Amino acid sequence: MAVFGCIADDFTGASDAASFLVKGGLPTQLFNGIPTMPLPPDSPAQALVIALKTRTQEREAAVQDSLKALAWLKEQGVSHYYVKYCSTFDSTPSGNIGPIADAALDFVDARYTLLCPSLPVNGRIVAEGHLYVNGVPLHKSPMKDHPLTPMWDSYIPSLMEPQSRYRCLTLEEGCLSYPREAVESLLLNKADSLNLSRFYVVPDYQSDRNGEQIAGLFGHLPLLTGGSGLLEPLARRLAEHTGGSAETSYCRTEGPALLIAGSCSKATLSQIAAFQKQGGVSAKLDPSSLLEQPVEQAVDQLWEFVAAHPDTPVLIYSSDTAEHVRDAQKQAGSVPISSLLEEAGALLAERAVEHGYRRLIIAGGETSGAVTKKLGLDSYQIGESVAPGVPVMIPYKRPDLRLVLKSGNFGQEDFFQRALDMT
Numbered sequence: 001m002a003v004f005g006c007i008a009d010d011f012t013g014a015s016d017a018a019s020f021l022v023k024g025g026l027p028t029q030l031f032n033g034i035p036t037m038p039l040p041p042d043s044p045a046q047a048l049v050i051a052l053k054t055r056t057q058e059r060e061a062a063v064q065d066s067l068k069a070l071a072w073l074k075e076q077g078v079s080h081y082y083v084k085y086c087s088t089f090d091s092t093p094s095g096n097i098g099p100i101a102d103a104a105l106d107f108v109d110a111r112y113t114l115l116c117p118s119l120p121v122n123g124r125i126v127a128e129g130h131l132y133v134n135g136v137p138l139h140k141s142p143m144k145d146h147p148l149t150p151m152w153d154s155y156i157p158s159l160m161e162p163q164s165r166y167r168c169l170t171l172e173e174g175c176l177s178y179p180r181e182a183v184e185s186l187l188l189n190k191a192d193s194l195n196l197s198r199f200y201v202v203p204d205y206q207s208d209r210n211g212e213q214i215a216g217l218f219g220h221l222p223l224l225t226g227g228s229g230l231l232e233p234l235a236r237r238l239a240e241h242t243g244g245s246a247e248t249s250y251c252r253t254e255g256p257a258l259l260i261a262g263s264c265s266k267a268t269l270s271q272i273a274a275f276q277k278q279g280g281v282s283a284k285l286d287p288s289s290l291l292e293q294p295v296e297q298a299v300d301q302l303w304e305f306v307a308a309h310p311d312t313p314v315l316i317y318s319s320d321t322a323e324h325v326r327d328a329q330k331q332a333g334s335v336p337i338s339s340l341l342e343e344a345g346a347l348l349a350e351r352a353v354e355h356g357y358r359r360l361i362i363a364g365g366e367t368s369g370a371v372t373k374k375l376g377l378d379s380y381q382i383g384e385s386v387a388p389g390v391p392v393m394i395p396y397k398r399p400d401l402r403l404v405l406k407s408g409n410f411g412q413e414d415f416f417q418r419a420l421d422m423t
Contacts, residue, residue, distance in 0.1 A: 002039060004047040004238055005073030006082040006231070007054075007066055007104075009096070010365035011372060012407035014051030016228045016389035017084045018382045021047045024235025030380040030393065032372050034069045039076045047235065048073060053369060054096050055086065062096045063103045070107050080222060080238070081108060087124040087227030088138060088409070089117045089131055089159055092152075098163025101200070101225050105166070108222040111198055112187065115156055115168065116214065116226030118205035121388045122410060124227065125206045129170040130154045156202045166198045173204035176213040183217055205229065228389050251383045251392040251422050253402045255358025258306065259416055260345045261317035262367030263408030268319050271363065275315055275416045282315040290340040299347045306352070313420055316348060319363070342366050346374035353401070361404045361419045368405035377403075386419045387411040 004026060008014035014030055021028045029045035033052070039045065050069045054062035070081060083104050085097050105113055118126050123134035133141040137154035153159050157168035169190055175183055191199050203214055215233035218224060224234070259275075261268055276282055283305045289298045306314045318341045349360055349371040362368045372378075376397070383392035383402075389410050393403045402423040412418065 002043075002046055002048045002073075002076050002078050004080045004082070004235070005070070005076070005078035006047065006049045006084050007069045007073075008049060008051050008084040009055035009086065009090075009100075010053060010407075011051040011369040012365040012390075012405050012410075013055070013084055013086060013228075014049050015368075015380075015382075015391055015393060015405050016407055016410070017082070017231055018047075018049045018380075019385045019389055019391035020228045020231040021049070021235045022382045022391065023385065024232040025239030026235040028382050030382060032369070032378045032380075034065065034072055035378075046238070048076060048078065049084075051369070054100060055090060055365070057096065059094070059096055059099055063099050066100045067103055067107060070104060080219075080234075081224075082231065082234070083223070083225040084228060084231075085117065085225070086407075087117045087119040087122065087229065088133060088141075089156065093162040095159075095163050097225075098160055098165075101160075102165050104223055104225070105198055110222055112191070112201055113221060113223045113225055114214070114218055114230075115160060115200050115202050116205055116224065116230045117156070118211070119227045119229035119389070120205070120207055120211070121229070124229070126156065126202065127204055127206055128172065129156050129168075129202050129204075131156055131159075160200060160202075164200070166200055167194065167196055168200045168202050171201055171203040173206065173210065176203065176210055176217065180217050208233075251394075251402060253358050253400060253423060255356055255400075256310065257313040257359035257361060257420055257423065258349065258352040258357050259313060259315040259361040259363075259419075260349060260367060260371065261315065261319045261363040262341055262345050263364035263406075264319050265408030267409045267411060268363045268406075270413050271411060271415045272315065272317050272319055274413045278414075278417060280315055280416065281309050281312050282317060285316055285318040285341065285344055287318065287337050287341060290337070290344060295340055295344050295347065299344055299351065302344075302348055303351050306348075307355070313359075315416065316345075317363075318345070338366065342370035346370040350374050358400055359402050359404075359420070359423045361406075361416060361423075363406045363411075364408050372403070372405070377401075384422065386422050387415055390415075390419075392419075392423060 018030045026047040028047040131138045377395040379396045380393040404419045
């Protein structure tokens with residue numbers, strides 16, 4: 001029976017979350033979108049993860065989808081909920097993290113919960129309420145130029161409070177070693193002095209040890225929010241009580257591989273360059289080509305290139321620098337160039353599967369979501385991880401396929417080759 005339920009703001013965020021739950025010992029099932037049917041009674045899953053599109057969705061729709069997902073999880077017997085968002089905390093004042101977290105806090109009728117975007121293994125930490133990326137404050141990191149969610153501040157209360165109905169309190173690292181009762185008394189007394197009906201707590205989270213401490217102090221709460229860093233220690237804590245054991249499936253399969261990159265992150269750009277430097281076959285999907293002809297025609301041309309290398313993994317990428325992306329959007333005018341690129345990637349993946357390709361390696365959250373939707377895949381068994389937060393996934397409907405879906409910023413420089421070797 002499922003005890004833990006997680007809603008994630010995009011598909012790669014969901015697979016990221018699922019991989020850490022599995023690593024922590026909870027058998028996990030991932031759903032692409034809100035399921036329409038109950039979980040089968042014989043399901044071994046103790047953790048359920050639902051991938052939404054709330055990272056960039058219109059605010060009201062994002063809140064409503066989140067509440068529907070939480071309601072479905074409650075119907076499956078879930079008692080612990082988690083709202084998972086990007087470890088770089090989408091920070092526009094009109095962002096969706098605040099409204100969704102507010103709605104979830106109201107849903108469970110709790111007085112407070114946490115904001116924990118940290119993921120130390122990938123260089124994201126919180127110190128004195130500030131979020132750092134590889135030692136650099138968020139608003140000075142490469143994420144400041146994100147085309148959809150540019151990062152303008154690193155202080156989490158300053159990022160959260162314009163979006164939320166509730167205030168934030170910070171909790172310094174030294175307090176994490178206090179007994180639970182002492183920490184709770186400290187927080188509630190401070191909240192009472194400020195007349196806060198509900199509130200958020202932003203704990204320092206600079207190391208894996210801090211994650212274990214936070215899970216021990218706050219793991220009993222009905223709702224937590226954050227990145228994926230806290231999920232492994234939370235899963236371990238729950239697995240100890242449920243006797244869970246998550247065995248990862250064998251990840252290799254027969255058949256050729258196609259790689260598609262739509263992320264414009266610095267990490268993905270480096271991974272593309274490394275793949276090319278190693279002699280990997282690649283072709284660029286130029287956004288301007290989608291403005292000059294139907295998307296299907298552009299995909300036909302790309303498929304000719306892929307088909308000309310039947311025994312070799314091929315990388316098709318639209319990834320580019322933030323400056324070039326902005327220039328392409330100016331050229332496109334009112335046409336949403338990102339949607340055209342996602343559609344092209346999805347059509348290309350569909351074509352590959354129709355022609356016997358059994359391994360798809362996708363870089364970029366929106367691109368991954370478009371691909372899985374086009375293939376009609378909605379539920380996955382979670383296998384081993386290629387990199388922290390990036391597991392191999394086996395679709396329940398197509399157990400012959402292997403998907404590796406990567407958030408743009410994740411993975412080592414040689415990520416593409418690692419994913420090919422593992423699958």
